Amino acid sequence: xxxxxxxxxxxxxxxxxxxxxxxxxxxxxxxxxxxxxxxxxxxxxxxxxxxxxxxxxxxxxxxxxxxxxxxxxxxxxxxxxxxxxxxxxxxxxxxxxxxxxxxxxxxxxxxxxxxxxxxxxxxxxxxxxxxxxxxxxxxxxxxxxxxxxxxxxxxxxxxxxxxxxxxxxx
Numbered sequence: 001x002x003x004x005x006x007x008x009x010x011x012x013x014x015x016x017x018x019x020x021x022x023x024x025x026x027x028x029x030x031x032x033x034x035x036x037x038x039x040x041x042x043x044x045x046x047x048x049x050x051x052x053x054x055x056x057x058x059x060x061x062x063x064x065x066x067x068x069x070x071x072x073x074x075x076x077x078x079x080x081x082x083x084x085x086x087x088x089x090x091x092x093x094x095x096x097x098x099x100x101x102x103x104x105x106x107x108x109x110x111x112x113x114x115x116x117x118x119x120x121x122x123x124x125x126x127x128x129x130x131x132x133x134x135x136x137x138x139x140x141x142x143x144x145x146x147x148x149x150x151x152x153x154x155x156x157x158x159x160x161x162x163x164x165x166x167x168x169x170x
Contacts, residue, residue, distance in 0.1 A: 066138075082122040
């Protein structure tokens with residue numbers, strides 16, 4: 001049996017090997033959007049999950065080197081657009097650096113003034129709840145103040161370096 005002392009003495013895990021190991025954990029794909037003084041901003045996040053039912057909290061993680069997060073966090077509200085199984089192209093569009101991510105994307109402002117993507121399956125309206133720097137990422141927790149289910153199909157899931165098509169898995 002491994003003891004805490006043995007684990008503390010073990011050498012650190014190689015980050016690239018850790019990335020490979022974690023690729024076996026399927027993750028949902030979402031795009032976080034907000035309206036800022038500079039216009040709409042958005043970014044793809046791959047680490048997204050619900051946290052609490054009371055209050056209604058969700059969380060996602062952003063790389064500390066993100067150039068989009070400093071812009072997005074200036075907004076008092078944000079939307080989380082959860083993508084459907086066939087929206088890999090939208091995921092890629094919002095992952096590009098230095099590009100107008102909204103160019104060619106069908107979106108509209110919702111009643112709270114946040115960009116909602118027409119191709120999202122679910123859109124969550126959030127207010128910031130907390131942020132915390134954890135290693136090389138920022139954990140962002142949002143309090144959900146409203147949501148809209150737009151498509152009841154299967155979600156877009158990232159698994160082992162590519163998208164997993166759940167639509168053919170029932």
